[in-house]
Amino acid sequence: MKKILVTGVFGTGKTTLINMVEKRLKTLNKNVKTISEVARECPFKLNHEQNAFSTSWLIMRQMENELKYANENFDFIIYDRGLPDIIAHTKIVLKNDNNDLLFYKKLEDLGKVSLENFDYIFLSKRSDKYVIQEDEIRVDDIGYQKSLEDIHVEYLKSTGKYFIPLDEDNESRLTQILEIIFEI
Numbered sequence: 001m002k003k004i005l006v007t008g009v010f011g012t013g014k015t016t017l018i019n020m021v022e023k024r025l026k027t028l029n030k031n032v033k034t035i036s037e038v039a040r041e042c043p044f045k046l047n048h049e050q051n052a053f054s055t056s057w058l059i060m061r062q063m064e065n066e067l068k069y070a071n072e073n074f075d076f077i078i079y080d081r082g083l084p085d086i087i088a089h090t091k092i093v094l095k096n097d098n099n100d101l102l103f104y105k106k107l108e109d110l111g112k113v114s115l116e117n118f119d120y121i122f123l124s125k126r127s128d129k130y131v132i133q134e135d136e137i138r139v140d141d142i143g144y145q146k147s148l149e150d151i152h153v154e155y156l157k158s159t160g161k162y163f164i165p166l167d168e169d170n171e172s173r174l175t176q177i178l179e180i181i182f183e184i
Helices: 014-027 052-068 083-093 098-115 142-159 170-181
Strands: 002-007 032-035 076-080 120-123
Touching: 002 014, 002 170, 014 032, 014 076, 014 170, 052 083, 052 098, 083 098, 083 142, 098 142, 120 142, 120 170
Parallel strands: 002 076, 002 120, 032 076
Antiparallel strands: none
16 A cells, blocks of 8 residues: 655645546546545644644544554555644644744654655645635745645655655646656
8 A cells, every 4th residue: 555645735736636636547447435534624824824723623533544554455545635734733823932832843853754654755836827716724825835835845845755846737737746656
């Protein structure tokens, strides 16, 4: 079983891409499980209003999803977002007090452990090509999106874990992912 993480800030076409990858893999008779982003289930405030409660809930739900399917019989499990996404959102709302900094350090460490469980990590980067469709978890704030992405990329680089930045266009991204996972 291969575990795939598609990570990146909101409004970068991740979910659309994941649906495309899932559909293509199924046409190749692959047994695929897609795990939706946990933020859609979160009962607490997110984005600019995210706090320790919402962050803790997101972390626990994400880890539950990562552990829940660890022994299942799939060819591929594709995760729509992961701990790097939660880490970026957490850092942007932190206060510079000792409790928040300690919490964040532990979250960074947990994120590194989580990333070890993925065979492929794909980074979906922001583009002016993608219009942010504001909803209950996305905010139409390009400055916020750019800040999150800077934190996100910086964190991924700091882990030392290999990640693949994706092309801008979803058709190209689909080809890029398939070529990598099938080693074409």
